[in-house]
Amino acid sequence: MTHINPLDPGASPLDYYGFELRRHREAxxxxxxxxxxxVNYTGSLVGQVETARKLPTQIFSERVDAALGTGGLLSRLVELVMRSQLPTWFQKVAELQSKATQIYSFELGIVPGLFQTEAYARAVLGVIDRSNLEDRTTVRLAxxxxxxxxxxxxxxxxxxxxxxxxxIGGPRTMRGQLTRLLSYExxxxxxxxxxxxxxxxHAGMIGSFDLYRFTNDPPIAYTEGYNSAHPTADPETVRAFSHRYDHLQxxxxxxxxxxxxxxxxxxxxYGEHLV
Incomplete structure (x- = not known):
């Protein structure tokens, strides 16, 4: 008799996704x-996603939704899954970004995560810690x-x-990253x-920072430390960072x-003759 791993849909968003995937597949x-x-994936990968051992991607979710006629359920869930996989200290920031109507970002020495290519993100995330690198890269790109x-x-x-x-990541990676930036020209x-x-x-010598503006909520100024996030709605702080951003622009x-x-x-x- 085939052993079926029990699933607890309340354990995490990833477990809930796996539970729904199995329920609709079996139905x-x-x-x-x-x-x-x-859906052009291995049965093994489907099983790993069902048992919360593998992160689903957006493409996987869209294909399965189409195959099972779920009305886009998994495609909607995957965003929640990805956000839950972010470091705890960054999850609130990701939520702020998703709700913002305007984002102003200053980065001193790195391409912001919202515009990183897969190869660039992998190189950045893998500098010290290469554990679960593919999943962490997938989460960042999401x-x-x-x-x-x-x-x-x-x-x-x-x-x-x-x-x-x-x-970062070598000439080929950098050329791809700069091409990505140019794509927004x-x-x-x-x-x-x-x-x-x-x-x-310049006014950004204190370090990188973001400003988030919303339709009905007060603006947020955001700075980041090592494994720590510092969002604030303090009007004086937001005003000071806004002033700095004006000077940077x-x-x-x-x-x-x-x-x-x-x-x-x-x-x-990073010309045509790449190493």
Whole structure:
């Protein structure tokens, strides 16, 4: 007799997802292997997702929803699953990002997570700890879905020139990452500016920070420490960071000049002849 692992749907969002996946699969009269064949995944992977040993992806969820006629249930659940897998200290921040109508971000030496490619994110996350690296990368990339919502937030990013020139993951990874940044050149919802080295001393020397604005709630200023998040709605603090951001935008290159600099860095440092 085949042993069926019991599932506790109340244990976590991931367990609940697995429970619903198994319930709908069995209702359709399909084995794990049969469902895997339909959605172009292995039956083993279906089983791992059902027993909360493997994270589902958005593509997997969409394919299974279509195959089982679940009305998009799993596609809706996967966002909750991914958020639950974030470090505890960051989960509140991810929730704020998902609700914000405007996001203003300043990063001194790294491409913000919302715009990282898979290879770049993997390189960043795997610097010290490579355990569960694929799952942690999947979770980080899942946050980018907020840019694909029906009504996505308006996002303005200022990044230091060092983020373009610091080789993370090697030339091929960096070329792909800079190409990703350029893909927003004509976007009406995402604006990216580079703060050049030539700007000298600037208002962001205290470190990276974000500002989140909402329709009906007060704005939030967010800074980050080592394994810690510091969001605050204190009006004076938000006003101070907003003032700094205004100065950073003024000191940064224009959108057009930013795109030109990115192209120059790609040609000079990460050209066609990749190692």
């Amino acid at each position: 359709a009269g399909l084995t794990q292997r049969q469902l895997g064949d339909i 946050r980018q879905r907020l840019l694909e919502k029906e009504d996505p937030p308006f996002v303005w990013v200022v990044i230091g020139e060092a983020a373009l020139r610091q080789s 004509d976007s009406h919802r995402v604006n990216i500016q580079v703060l050049p080295f030539s700007a000298g001393a 003024a000191a940064a290159l224009s959108l057009k000049d930013t795109a030109e600099l990115i192209r120059c860095v790609m040609a000079e440092s």
